[in-house]
Amino acid sequence: MKQYRQSEKFKSTSRRYQYSKIGKIVAEKNRRNTVLKRGGITLEEYNQMFAKQNGCCAICGKHQSELKNRLAIDHNHETGEIRGLLCTSCNITLGWLEKIEKIDFVARVKTYRKI
CATH class of the missing domain: 3.40.1800.10 (His-Me finger endonucleases)
Incomplete structure (x- = not known):
């Protein structure tokens, strides 16, 4: 698993996902949950x-x-x-x-x- 995550294929796929519409939606959802969980607001x-x-x-x-x-x-x-x-x-x-x-x-x- 570690080798795969260090591979260029994984990194490029990860970058594409991160900058995709779905990736941005998931990142926003995670941010909301983190603020609520850690800060209570x-x-x-x-x-x-x-x-x-x-x-x-x-x-x-x-x-x-x-x-x-x-x-x-x-x-x-x-x-x-x-x-x-x-x-x-x-x-x-x-x-x-x-x-x-x-x-x-x-x-x-x-x-x-x-x-």
């Missing part, structure tokens, strides 16, 4: 948020066209409330900062520095 709601933010990350302001990945749906993990769309860097940093707040990082650093 519909693709239409995602697109409304995207337009409201002018296609930019809610924190750093980088436009989608400058990014490698799509803007991620940011939500509060305790309440499930959707907060906005973030680039990967801001989303990871925000998650890290929220985790630090929970362990009272500043107090631990002060204790450590006294040692």
Whole structure:
């Protein structure tokens, strides 16, 4: 199976399918399902948020066209409330900062520095 997927025949067939009408319909359906499954919102709601933010990350302001990945749906993990769309860097940093707040990082650093 692996050899076949690496063959030029498979790659050309895959490209033709990807750019065909059916391939585009399937890709759109998969995108809708992914947004709903991962973010808990519909693709239409995602697109409304995207337009409201002018296609930019809610924190750093980088436009989608400058990014490698799509803007991620940011939500509060305790309440499930959707907060906005973030680039990967801001989303990871925000998650890290929220985790630090929970362990009272500043107090631990002060204790450590006294040692």
